[in-house]
Amino acid sequence: MTRSRMLGLLAEASLLGVAAVDAGLNAAPAWDETAYAALAVLALLVRRRWPVPVFLATLPALAVSGSVIATLIALYTVATRSSNRWLLAGCGVLAATGYLFPGQDFDLFSIDVVLGVIYATMTAAAPIFLGQFVRTHRELTLRLADIEQAREHERRLDAQAVLAKERNQLAREMHDVVSHQVSLIAVQAGALQVSTIDPTARTVAENIRRLSVDTLDELRHMVNLLRAAGTPATELTPQPTLSDLERLVNGSGIETRLVGDAPEGMDAPVQRTIYRTIQEALTNVRKHAPGGVATVEFTRDDTDLTVTVTNTPPTRPTLTLPSARHGLVGLRERAALLGGTVHAAPTSNGGFELQLRLPIADR
Structure with missing residues (x-):
């Protein structure tokens, strides 16, 4: 007890x-x-x-x-x-x-009766007031406990929301940055394996390509785990801008043509969205259309800015690389946050087209 x-x-x-x-x-x-x-x-x-x-x-x-x-x-x-x-x-x-x-002798004019009424009233009122005080105290204690539980629940929800946002951000950046580089390693290793006549170099290239593919598998598995609790997220800093676009094209490892001028004076989120869209499109060209030629075209009217990345069909054998299509999902999320859209579809000549459309009328 x-x-x-x-x-x-x-x-x-x-x-x-x-x-x-x-x-x-x-x-x-x-x-x-x-x-x-x-x-x-x-x-x-x-x-x-x-x-x-x-x-x-x-x-x-x-x-x-x-x-x-x-x-x-x-x-x-x-x-x-x-x-x-x-x-x-x-x-x-x-x-x-x-x-x-x-x-009691109920003589209304007797002082004893008056005093008796007063004493009786006080005697009856005391337990009532005391009981109501105890009842109110208990109710307030329970209410304070409920409020504290509600606040604790809100704190847990806030912590979970922050964690989910950070996971989503991390998953997006892992795919956009790390997989971009690893895919390039795998493609270049495959090209070296096909082009070299040195058996040792061919073996090394094969090992590099295989390790790169395995790394991409592990990376995409990690992205899946992170995205399981993710929510639409804001961007991490520092982030690339359109001033880094030339470096991206030169380091892509594929032949790329720029048509039109990159927009100037755009907000940082718009620049990052355009950069990530072009980066993802070029990564897909390397993986799925080796030897193809990419074209990045900027067009603009009174209301919208359109960025279109197209590529010709592959001219070399395509390497089988893992893909969970998280790149397109991330691009659509980025565009949706800015009120835009992303459209991706094959072209009639066997190539592929990725188009980003963003409203700029109020920017």
Whole structure:
């Protein structure tokens, strides 16, 4: 048995003992007063389950013999269990009336009657106010506990949202940056394997290509895990801009033509979206159209900026590289954050086209 349970039982026994002593001292030898006093004390055992009936059961002992303790305990229990003002007022009036009843001479002009009414009112009001105070304290404690639980839940949700956002950002950057470089290693190793006549170099190139492909598999598995809890994310810094576009094209390892001028004065998010779209398109050309020629075209009208990357069919054997199509998913997410769209489809001549369209009317 816990200590709090033992203290509760001790307090209960003390209250019943005080009520029994009060009833014993006030009850006359008459059998009816003794019966009423015993009923009042025994009824207190179930006062928490039936507070109002128990209170009514204590009134005869109060009215006949003046045993007030049992009535006050029952009235306090009623006040802790109910907030109905009419019920509490009615119980208070009954308790005060019962307190006045034994042996009173109801001479309205007597000072004793006036003092008796005052004492009876104070005696009945005390347990009611105390019970309401305890009830309010309990309700406030429970409400504060609920508020704290709600705040803790909100803190957990905020932490999960931040973690999901960071995971999504990390997954996007891993795909856009790391897989870009590893894919280039795999393609160049494959080209070296096909073109060299040195058996040792061919073996080394094959190992490099195989390790690169395995690395891409592991990378895409990690991206899948990170994206499982991801949400549309903002960009990480530092990020490339259109000033880095020439370096991207020169380091792509494929023949690329630029048609039109790259837009100037665009916001940083727009520049990063254009850069990542071109980067993903060139990566796909290296993987799926080796030997093909890519064309990056910028067009602009009054409302939209369009970036189109097309490529010719492959002229060399295509290497089988793993792909989970997370690149296109990430590009569509980036474009959607800016109110734009991404369209990708094969061309009629066997090539492929990736088109980014962004609204610029209000930029």
